[in-house]
Amino acid sequence: MSTAEPTPAAPSSEFQPANTLRSRTFIGLLVAQFLAAFNDQAIHASAMFFAFKTRALNEAEAISLMPILFYAPWAIFCTMAGYYADKYSKTYSLVFWKLAEVGITGVALFGFYIGTHGSPTLGTWIVLSTVFLMGTHSAFFVPAKYGVMPEILQPHLLSRGNGLLESLSFLAVILGTVFGGVLSVYFERREEYIGVVLVGLAIIGALASMLIRTMPAAAPHTPFPAYIFGPLIKNLKILFSVKALRLTVIGIAFFTFVVAFMRQTVYMLGESQNPRWDEALTSMIVGTVALGIGVGSPLAGWLSGRKVELGLIPIGGIGMICGAVLAALTLDYLPGLIVCIVLIGFNTGFYLVPMYTLLQYRAPKSSKGNMIATSNFINVTGAIASSLLFFVLVTSAKQTGFVPEVEVNEVATGNLDNWHLEHGRPVGFVVSIPGEDGKAGSILSIGKLPKTAEPKVEEISLEKLNPFEGKVGTKGLTIHTSRKVEKGQPVVVSGYNLRGVEHYLLRQPDEKPEPAYDLHQLPQFLFLGTGAMTLFILIILLFSLRDMLSRSVWFLRTVFKPMVRVDLLKNLPGTGRIILVTNAQETDRHRSIIAATDRYTRFFHESELNTKTADEAIRVLENGDIIGVSVAKETESDAFHKFIEQIQVGLKQKAEFVPVYCGIATMSKKHDKKVLRVVFGEKLEPSTDLAVLGRRIDLMQNTPMD
Numbered sequence: 238m239s240t241a242e243p244t245p246a247a248p249s250s251e252f253q254p255a256n257t258l259r260s261r262t263f264i265g266l267l268v269a270q271f272l273a274a275f276n277d278q279a280i281h282a283s284a285m286f287f288a289f290k291t292r293a294l295n296e297a298e299a300i301s302l303m304p305i306l307f308y309a310p311w312a313i314f315c316t317m318a319g320y321y322a323d324k325y326s327k328t329y330s331l332v333f334w335k336l337a338e339v340g341i342t343g344v345a346l347f348g349f350y351i352g353t354h355g356s357p358t359l360g361t362w363i364v365l366s367t368v369f370l371m372g373t374h375s376a377f378f379v380p381a382k383y384g385v386m387p388e389i390l391q392p393h394l395l396s397r398g399n400g401l402l403e404s405l406s407f408l409a410v411i412l413g414t415v416f417g418g419v420l421s422v423y424f425e426r427r428e429e430y431i432g433v434v435l436v437g438l439a440i441i442g443a444l445a446s447m448l449i450r451t452m453p454a455a456a457p458h459t460p461f462p463a464y465i466f467g468p469l470i471k472n473l474k475i476l477f478s479v480k481a482l483r484l485t486v487i488g489i490a491f492f493t494f495v496v497a498f499m500r501q502t503v504y505m506l507g508e509s510q511n512p513r514w515d516e517a518l519t520s521m522i523v524g525t526v527a528l529g530i531g532v533g534s535p536l537a538g539w540l541s542g543r544k545v546e547l548g549l550i551p552i553g554g555i556g557m558i559c560g561a562v563l564a565a566l567t568l569d570y571l572p573g574l575i576v577c578i579v580l581i582g583f584n585t586g587f588y589l590v591p592m593y594t595l596l597q598y599r600a601p602k603s604s605k606g607n608m609i610a611t612s613n614f615i616n617v618t619g620a621i622a623s624s625l626l627f628f629v630l631v632t633s634a635k636q637t638g639f640v641p642e643v644e645v646n647e648v649a650t651g652n653l654d655n656w657h658l659e660h661g662r663p664v665g666f667v668v669s670i671p672g673e674d675g676k677a678g679s680i681l682s683i684g685k686l687p688k689t690a691e692p693k694v695e696e697i698s699l700e701k702l703n704p705f706e707g708k709v710g711t712k713g714l715t716i717h718t719s720r721k722v723e724k725g726q727p728v729v730v731s732g733y734n735l736r737g738v739e740h741y742l743l744r745q746p747d748e749k750p751e752p753a754y755d756l757h758q759l760p761q762f763l764f765l766g767t768g769a770m771t772l773f774i775l776i777i778l779l780f781s782l783r784d785m786l787s788r789s790v791w792f793l794r795t796v797f798k799p800m801v802r803v804d805l806l807k808n809l810p811g812t813g814r815i816i817l818v819t820n821a822q823e824t825d826r827h828r829s830i831i832a833a834t835d836r837y838t839r840f841f842h843e844s845e846l847n848t849k850t851a852d853e854a855i856r857v858l859e860n861g862d863i864i865g866v867s868v869a870k871e872t873e874s875d876a877f878h879k880f881i882e883q884i885q886v887g888l889k890q891k892a893e894f895v896p897v898y899c900g901i902a903t904m905s906k907k908h909d910k911k912v913l914r915v916v917f918g919e920k921l922e923p924s925t926d927l928a929v930l931g932r933r934i935d936l937m938q939n940t941p942m943d
Contacts, residue, residue: 400538
């Protein structure tokens with residue numbers, strides 16, 4: 238993109254974040270991103286299955302290539318995506334890329350048409366290119382989508398807004414993944430109609446994006462970077478230097494890692510079935526993860542209330558671990574497996590919503606797009622690491638004998654006279670075998686054949702060929718072929734029997750035979766590995782925020798009790814040395830205040846104010862965390878003055894004060910509904926007269942609800 242791009246007319250400065258989730262802008266964003274996520278996954282799935290059918294790629298190649306095609310643009314364009322999301326109104330990015338989506342789906346339509354009616358290989362690669370283009374679309378659309386949330390919603394609505402956004406996003410992922418497989422089956426040999434559906438949805442999404450009101454640019458005077466990846470290094474330093482942002486970056490990157498790993502595991506599970514699952518069933522199983530996230534995300538947003546509820550993260554992590562372990566134990570019982578995968582997704586919603594909300598909330602206002610684009614770069618690293626780890630684990634399992642190799646016996650060598658393909662995979666074939674020493678040849682006819690197939694001359698007995706050591710399959714049939722095999726060419730037919738299912742392998746005579754493995758148990762250990770990796774990252778997160786586990790316990794204790802209303806949370810800084818001064822004396826009220834913060838917070842009661850605790854407070858503040866002090870109305874007490882003085886003297890840089898009022902308030906006079914209200918006051922300088930703090934807190938109880 239050129240730096241000479243004309244600057245759009247300045248948007249109205251009157252735009253204000255909405256105080257309701259029913260705003261026109263938020264609804265337009267929800268519809269636009271829902272259809273974008275649907276088309277992302279529908280193109281992803283249908284392109285993969287189209288590659289199977291045209292035999293441009295085999296299953297292993299396609300499964301490995303899809304994540305690379307989709308995620309590579311996130312790394313390549315992360316700096317530019319962040320720059321344009323902050324340089325101009327995010328509305329422009331959202332609308333532009335929704336219009337671009339219409340063109341991308343048009344390319345997919347063209348590729349499907351060419352592949353079906355002209356050149357299968359060329360058409361397939363045109364369709365595969367749209368996976369890369371949709372990845373580019375997402376690389377620019379996602380930073381604008383998440384970065385715009387704090388601009389269109391008030392801070393106290395962010396958790397609920399993100400819950401709804403994530404719910405619809407993953408509902409779209411489910412439908413896109415499932416429909417990508419279903420449409421591939423329904424429109425077999427008429428795949429251009431898939432393109433027509435995608436174009437139609439892209440047009441509707443583009444129209445929905447027009448509902449998003451134009452809002453001011455976050456950093457309109459930012460120059461185009463002299464070095465394209467220079468801002469990436471700068472942004473990485475910012476993300477890892479702020480505790481709250483470091484927590485979100487690690488957490489979200491791990492989420493991307495786990496989702497990519499689980500997706501590959503489920504595809505592996507489908508391929509390892511005996512006989513293997515078809516495309517529609519595999520797509521539906523993959524989509525059930527998103528179903529769980531779609532249910533868990535809005536619930537997490539609702540339970541978070543008006544704050545970032547970090548106590549949900551361990552609950553979600555533990556739920557993901559339990560789901561992964563149970564999935565490993567129920568692989569052979571499909572209904573149980575589906576329930577476990579939905580459970581993993583449900584708990585992922587609890588884990589994910591606080592992470593994204595915290596990233597949006599704490600990212601610098603002038604560079605939210607840049608921060609999210611940089612986070613996407615780290616996510617891509619997680620996705621690539623997931624693919625590499627998956628490849629290493631599967632390869633190692635085969636080479637070390639962890640999964641047993643199956644003995645493959647040669648059946649016959651002859652000419653492939655005919656075969657029958659369903660969804661791009663052979664389900665039956667006819668091979669003519671020449672006779673020896675001038676004798677008449679014979680016919681090997683296996684599986685389901687097309688109605689137009691010539692009558693069988695002679696069907697060879699499997700017992701006579703003895704490829705399965707006398708075992709004749711009774712539970713099904715699976716046929717594997719190399720990509721080079723074509724009808725009318727010489728082939729070598731090999732076979733083996735795996736737990737009562739016949740497997741045939743067709744290859745050209747000059748091709749080296751591929752070994753066969755019984756992968757039945759491998760997905761079980763991959764699911765167990767997912768649980769172990771989740772436990773590892775959860776431990777890292779618990780070290781990052783030392784009181785996270787106690788927040789979870791407090792959340793579970795109070796989830797069914799009268800709610801806590803948090804007001805003016807925006808007054809709590811995300812960095813720096815902060816002393817919270819509050820009128821709250823009870824431990825339970827301290828916990829309610831702590832639940833609203835996003836850093837480790839240590840409270841000191843008025844009775845604890847002494848030299849020993851002052852030293853502890855200094856250590857907490859120097860570590861970048863927060864302390865809280867309970868005081869009575871008379872803040873002129875000697876103990877309070879001496880405690881604060883010792884802290885300020887002992888710090889390398891003096892701490893600022895944030896007054897916090899905590900008390901019972903009436904939410905509704907009509908129903909006399911009572912809530913515990915926590916109000917954060919404006920930050921005060923270290924030199925503030927301490928006598929002012931108590932009076933300031935008293936006045937805050939009359940602060941209007943935001």
